[in-house]
Amino acid sequence: MLKINNLCAKIDSKSILQDFKLEINPGEVHAIMGPNGSGKSTLSNILSGKKGYDVTGEVLFENNDLFSLETEERAHKGIFLAFQYPLEIPGVNTNVFLKTSLNAIKKARGEKELDAIQFLKLVKEKAKELKFDKEKLGRQLNVGFSGGEKKKNEILQMSILNPKLSILDETDSGLDIDALKTVADGVNALRKKNNSFLIITHYQRLLEYIKPDFVHVLMNGKIIKSGGPELALELEKKGYENIN
Amino acid sequence: MEEQLKIDFEKKLKDFSYSDQEKKFKETNFKEFLKQGFPNRKLENWKFSDLNQIIKSNIGELTFYNDYKKENQIDKIELISELEHNKIIIVDGKIEKIDFKFEDKDKIEVLVEQGEETIKENINSLINLNNAFSNKFCKIIIKKNYSLKKPLVIYHSTNKNTQSKNTNSRIDFKLEENACLRLIDIFKENSEKNFLNIYYNFQLDKSSILKNYKIDKSINNNVKYSYNNVKQETNSISETFILSSGSKFFKNEINCDLLGQHSSAFVNGIFDLDEENHHEIKSNINHLVENTKSYQLVKSVLEKKSKAVYQGKIFVNSEAQKTDGYQLSNAILLSENSEFNAKPELEIYADDVKCSHGSSSGSLDENSIFYLMSRGLNYQEAKKLLINGFLLDVIEKITDEEIKNLIKNLLGVKE
Numbered sequence: 014m015l016k017i018n019n020l021c022a023k024i025d026s027k028s029i030l031q032d033f034k035l036e037i038n039p040g041e042v043h044a045i046m047g048p049n050g051s052g053k054s055t056l057s058n059i060l061s062g063k064k065g066y067d068v069t070g071e072v073l074f075e076n077n078d079l080f081s082l083e084t085e086e087r088a089h090k091g092i093f094l095a096f097q098y099p100l101e102i103p104g105v106n107t108n109v110f111l112k113t114s115l116n117a118i119k120k121a122r123g124e125k126e127l128d129a130i131q132f133l134k135l136v137k138e139k140a141k142e143l144k145f146d147k148e149k150l151g152r153q154l155n156v157g158f159s160g161g162e163k164k165k166n167e168i169l170q171m172s173i174l175n176p177k178l179s180i181l182d183e184t185d186s187g188l189d190i191d192a193l194k195t196v197a198d199g200v201n202a203l204r205k206k207n208n209s210f211l212i213i214t215h216y217q218r219l220l221e222y223i224k225p226d227f228v229h230v231l232m233n234g235k236i237i238k239s240g241g242p243e244l245a246l247e248l249e250k251k252g253y254e255n256i257n
Numbered sequence: 258m259e260e261q262l263k264i265d266f267e268k269k270l271k272d273f274s275y276s277d278q279e280k281k282f283k284e285t286n287f288k289e290f291l292k293q294g295f296p297n298r299k300l301e302n303w304k305f306s307d308l309n310q311i312i313k314s315n316i317g318e319l320t321f322y323n324d325y326k327k328e329n330q331i332d333k334i335e336l337i338s339e340l341e342h343n344k345i346i347i348v349d350g351k352i353e354k355i356d357f358k359f360e361d362k363d364k365i366e367v368l369v370e371q372g373e374e375t376i377k378e379n380i381n382s383l384i385n386l387n388n389a390f391s392n393k394f395c396k397i398i399i400k401k402n403y404s405l406k407k408p409l410v411i412y413h414s415t416n417k418n419t420q421s422k423n424t425n426s427r428i429d430f431k432l433e434e435n436a437c438l439r440l441i442d443i444f445k446e447n448s449e450k451n452f453l454n455i456y457y458n459f460q461l462d463k464s465s466i467l468k469n470y471k472i473d474k475s476i477n478n479n480v481k482y483s484y485n486n487v488k489q490e491t492n493s494i495s496e497t498f499i500l501s502s503g504s505k506f507f508k509n510e511i512n513c514d515l516l517g518q519h520s521s522a523f524v525n526g527i528f529d530l531d532e533e534n535h536h537e538i539k540s541n542i543n544h545l546v547e548n549t550k551s552y553q554l555v556k557s558v559l560e561k562k563s564k565a566v567y568q569g570k571i572f573v574n575s576e577a578q579k580t581d582g583y584q585l586s587n588a589i590l591l592s593e594n595s596e597f598n599a600k601p602e603l604e605i606y607a608d609d610v611k612c613s614h615g616s617s618s619g620s621l622d623e624n625s626i627f628y629l630m631s632r633g634l635n636y637q638e639a640k641k642l643l644i645n646g647f648l649l650d651v652i653e654k655i656t657d658e659e660i661k662n663l664i665k666n667l668l669g670v671k672e
């Protein structure tokens with residue numbers, strides 16, 4: 014599904030990712046763990062199409078050259094990024110935003126767009142599953158939301174858009190244990206034969222609820238070690254400094 | 258220009274049999290205009306918008322005479338279809354039609370005024386120009402306790418072959434105690450390169466409410482100036498909303514004298530500018546007695562080489578304790594060549610007041626654009642959503658639902 018080969022990324026000639034390699038097959042869950050500043054968000058941003066990086070190397074998504082696709086085209090093809098810091102968008106109603114987003118993707122795929130009633134039914138159902146306060150859906154996007162509510166809103170968007178590849182950038186940080194479980198439930202509900210996940214996290218806490226197939230350790234823009242779920246536990250015990 | 262002015266003014270005086278009083282009124286104003294000419298950047302009020310220069314570069318030489326005996330065609334003017342309304346149609350400065358068909362006839366009085374013999378208030382040279390060249394002007398009185406059932410729409414238009422002309426119109430309004438008027442100004446010109454000069458006086462008696470919505474949306478190459486002079490008695494409310502967008506140049510000047518306690522003035526506006534359009538809002542809110550309130554919010558979205566100017570002044574005199582005055586402007590610059598100038602002015606002579614002002618400008622937030630695009634919206638859709646969101650709070654300031662929806666439609670703000 015996703016193939017990353019020799020990806021290098023720089024900002025203003027500062028090297029952030031170096032010779033990054035990763036392959037994710039359909040249905041797999043990969044976790045990337047790494048200390049602050051190791052390049053985790055940079056990787057997520059580049060995969061989603063954020064501008065401002067000088068990149069070399071190759072990224073293929075279902076055999077499409079990712080770099081030839083605009084940000085919105087990547088979303089249309091099924092890439093979703095749950096932001097580490099979801100943005101507040103004043104004046105834009107959350108429901109209106111969700112519907113605009115879903116229908117933009119459906120339209121691009123040549124699927125039938127949802128009308129207001131169908132959409133509301135869907136969003137209500139998903140909000141309930143995620144214990145997301147319905148009243149918040151009528152508010153301006155993320156404005157006045159707590160940190161936890163913003164993160165949950167990302168997962169709500171994910172479950173409505175039903176992406177093929179979901180990238181979760183530290184969705185777990187700042188969540189209490191109940192919220193963490195809800196988020197994990199959201200991910201697990203989407204976890205099907207063909208949906209893949211790239212879960213970026215600091216701690217192995219989230220990985221107790223979402224069992225990854227592979228764990229990678231990112232240091233200074235490079236994957237220094239890969240393994241199974243047990244690697245997360247080892248990291249937790251030894252710390253990043255003593256891994257090798 | 259002086260030559261042309263004199264010829265046109267002579268011609269104008271010969272058109273009608275003006276009374277001696279009218280003649281004197283016009284002559285005094287004419288002389289005053291001759292002396293001062295069009296305002297230029299040397300005047301503090303005009304330092305961001307040199308009208309003299311703007312007329313020169315956009316119009317060239319102006320003529321001032323308009324034939325008020327001729328009947329102008331009005332059936333081609335496109336009327337608003339979204340809401341039922343009373344109407345006044347002005348073509349080349351001449352009132353062609355006054356139609357209050359939705360109202361009780363004995364509750365509205367329309368008078369033809371002669372103009373005072375001398376100029377009591379010397380506001381500026383454009384008001385002099387207006388008084389000299391506008392026709393006999395009318396005064397509309399809304400009787401005590403009467404709220405108009407439907408809004409009054411004033412259509413400002415020009416004839417197809419009117420070009421390089423100055424047109425002047427003036428209307429005075431009096432809202433008697435507890436009366437209420439919703440007034441919409443709409444611009445529908447049929448020709449280019451003219452200078453439209455509009456002057457309104459409003460006398461707001463006790464507890465009356467005026468809502469004035471000025472909608473300049475159709476794209477045109479005209480230069481416009483509009484002056485609202487609002488005098489407010491106890492408990493009266495004035496709400497002004499300006500959608501400033503379509504004209505080449507437009508300066509809206511709003512003067513509110515809060516003369517009675519618990520009177521309040523709201524001035525809100527949107528600059529939605531493209532190309533090389535240059536617009537300005539200049540407000541003067543004069544808090545003259547205790548316990549008055551003013552609120553101003555102006556938002557700008559500026560494309561290409563457009564330029565917006567907001568000069569908001571809050572004046573509080575020494576008796577006006579407990580004044581509440583607030584003023585804020587925000588601008589989004591969509592191009593490196595667009596420009597926003599804000600000059601807030603607080604002049605406060607009382608000590609127990611609550612006054613504040615603020616201003617910000619910046620470009621569209623790229624991170625927000627990225628966020629929206631990562632959810633499947635293309636750049637244009639993301640930009641539109643952000644801009645609509647940015648404008649929403651000022652649109653929400655419109656207290657009339659029907660008119661709010663009209664303006665939302667004009668701006669393409671969907672819900």
Ligand SMILES: Nc1ncnc2c1ncn2[C@@H]1O[C@H](COP(=O)(O)OP(=O)(O)O)[C@@H](O)[C@H]1O
Binds near residue numbers: 024050052
């Ligand atoms: N816009 C930027 N400009 C300059 N440096 C940046 C920028 N974004 C990230 N960096 C740097 O790149 C490195 C990786 O950042 P990031 O990807 O956010 O790390 P992580 O998400 O793993 O904490 C850090 O050293 C950070 O300071």
Ligand SMILES: [Mg+2]
Binds near residue numbers: 053054097182183
């Ligand atoms: Mg990060």
